[in-house]
Amino acid sequence: MSDAIVARTGARVLDESAPPRRWSPTRLAGTIVLGAWAGLFWFLWLTGREAFYLSTRTEWVVPVAAALLTAATIGRLASAKVTTPKPIAARELWIMGLMVVPVVLVVFSHPATLGSFSAGKRAGFSGTSVAASASDIGSGELTLIDVAAGETSPDGERALAKRAGEQVDFVGFVSIRDDTPADEFLLARYVVTCCVADATIAEVRVVNVTPGQFSNEDWVRVRGTIFPLGREVIVDASDVGAVDRPDHPYLTP
Amino acid sequence: MDQLTAPVTTAGPRRVADRRTMVGVAAMLVAVALIVSVGDPGRIAWVRTFFVIFGSLLIQALPFVMLGAFAAALVEVFVPIGVFEKLGALPRPLQLPAAALAGLAFPICECGSVPVARRLMQRGLMPSAAVTFMLAAPVLNPVVIASTYVAFRGRSTLWTMVGGRFLLGMLVAIAVGWVVGNRSKEQLLKPNPEEEHEDLLELGRPEARWRRFFVHLGNDFLFMGRYLLLGATIAAAIQTFLPTSLLTGVAARPVISVLTMMALAAALSLCSESDAFVAASFVQFGPAAQLGFLVFGPMVDMKLVALYAGTFRRPFARTVVVVSAVATLVGALWVGVAFG
Numbered sequence: 001m002s003d004a005i006v007a008r009t010g011a012r013v014l015d016e017s018a019p020p021r022r023w024s025p026t027r028l029a030g031t032i033v034l035g036a037w038a039g040l041f042w043f044l045w046l047t048g049r050e051a052f053y054l055s056t057r058t059e060w061v062v063p064v065a066a067a068l069l070t071a072a073t074i075g076r077l078a079s080a081k082v083t084t085p086k087p088i089a090a091r092e093l094w095i096m097g098l099m100v101v102p103v104v105l106v107v108f109s110h111p112a113t114l115g116s117f118s119a120g121k122r123a124g125f126s127g128t129s130v131a132a133s134a135s136d137i138g139s140g141e142l143t144l145i146d147v148a149a150g151e152t153s154p155d156g157e158r159a160l161a162k163r164a165g166e167q168v169d170f171v172g173f174v175s176i177r178d179d180t181p182a183d184e185f186l187l188a189r190y191v192v193t194c195c196v197a198d199a200t201i202a203e204v205r206v207v208n209v210t211p212g213q214f215s216n217e218d219w220v221r222v223r224g225t226i227f228p229l230g231r232e233v234i235v236d237a238s239d240v241g242a243v244d245r246p247d248h249p250y251l252t253p
Numbered sequence: 254m255d256q257l258t259a260p261v262t263t264a265g266p267r268r269v270a271d272r273r274t275m276v277g278v279a280a281m282l283v284a285v286a287l288i289v290s291v292g293d294p295g296r297i298a299w300v301r302t303f304f305v306i307f308g309s310l311l312i313q314a315l316p317f318v319m320l321g322a323f324a325a326a327l328v329e330v331f332v333p334i335g336v337f338e339k340l341g342a343l344p345r346p347l348q349l350p351a352a353a354l355a356g357l358a359f360p361i362c363e364c365g366s367v368p369v370a371r372r373l374m375q376r377g378l379m380p381s382a383a384v385t386f387m388l389a390a391p392v393l394n395p396v397v398i399a400s401t402y403v404a405f406r407g408r409s410t411l412w413t414m415v416g417g418r419f420l421l422g423m424l425v426a427i428a429v430g431w432v433v434g435n436r437s438k439e440q441l442l443k444p445n446p447e448e449e450h451e452d453l454l455e456l457g458r459p460e461a462r463w464r465r466f467f468v469h470l471g472n473d474f475l476f477m478g479r480y481l482l483l484g485a486t487i488a489a490a491i492q493t494f495l496p497t498s499l500l501t502g503v504a505a506r507p508v509i510s511v512l513t514m515m516a517l518a519a520a521l522s523l524c525s526e527s528d529a530f531v532a533a534s535f536v537q538f539g540p541a542a543q544l545g546f547l548v549f550g551p552m553v554d555m556k557l558v559a560l561y562a563g564t565f566r567r568p569f570a571r572t573v574v575v576v577s578a579v580a581t582l583v584g585a586l587w588v589g590v591a592f593g
Contacts, residue, residue: 075467
């Protein structure tokens, strides 16, 4: 008799202390959104596509975010069963769906970088203080960053002027504006400090190129002689050839 | 907009999601995937530019929102409530500068500071101090100071910019905190709909700490994330179409140049850790205008306005914008007169 009572009482105690848990739709939906974003950051990291959005300085955020979001996803999934689940509102579910749209956009769209459309809308790079002091510009191999920095300060301008007639070797994309003569183009490259939103532009005018050989957005390598003329820099091209878009399309100061 | 700023209460019946809603959401995502992969709208230059800028803003900012949510969840679950009540008992003239200087120890950008401030308020910190911290942290943190130094290194205005940003940022944050005064958290904060429907009690007892931690972490991220998405959309559209050359015509006019650079900072929505490099590129503008850009941007921009609108009640969000703008303008003009 006593056995029966103990058994029944024990069962009741168990029932009260651990009522069945069921999936909470709100928490599950949140888990899916977190998981989608975690997946995006892993995708960016594994494919190297983070270079299309961030500078080399800030690429570290991608694996960190991937790890944190994965942990958050697992943690939320583990706590997604509750004793009294409440239904999710339709509006809330639509908002959750909209939060996944950017993930779909990035994963399914063709890899793209900032191109010539923005070239005329961006401020020029001003980096004498970042990567290229006047003494840096005055010696060593000239980079597009040195050239762009030299265009925006009197000291840099003077240092760059002393390099007139030297050979340069630049990689960038072609930017052709309405007023660009047929045998010229602008060779441009974005300088990104943090993410593409802060991109500024470094560009030189390339002359003596075959008309019609290249069009907007083509990535090219230009070798030639540099002639800084005040705030404009001209490269007299001796060799212009198409190249693949670099793995890191933006320059980091 | 009204939906964003009106107090979110449970008034009115909520339509519950059913199978049709789920199918609708899934169909929307499949349609977006098909359009971007098969239709390739990125062939159109402005669409591609918009996608890249929009994606970069989110990819850059969301990890910091996550870090902020992480810190906020730690505060919520592991810091005893009495800690903030003790801090709240300090006199306000002491509390506000202390809250502003706390930003020095918190290297996080503006997106991360909003969830932390919200959680600090909920845990009993005086709202004026939490707001001061929220606005000061993105300007005063060591990474931002270092990046400002690097961006202006070699220029005669170096210390005006580094020191001016630090001091003016702190003063503006304190000014907003002062205006907030003794208002309660209920007067400032909007309820989080994610949390409204969360029942963190099981049979009247709180859930286990680790469960509460992950629930708060997820809720804060999802709550902030939706407003960040909205802000990033607006900021990307502005960045896609606004030519910066339009601004050069006003560079020589004292008040207008400062206002223009402040408006530009709000429109571009840059991370405070990188905005100094962009400010430095506007060589035609004087130190006052550049300082306006550096101080106002981390406090008010498109992403933040969306985050504020979701987090705070409308009058308070308006107060932050107006007081920050006026205090920054006055401070930047003074710096322009004194050091320009």
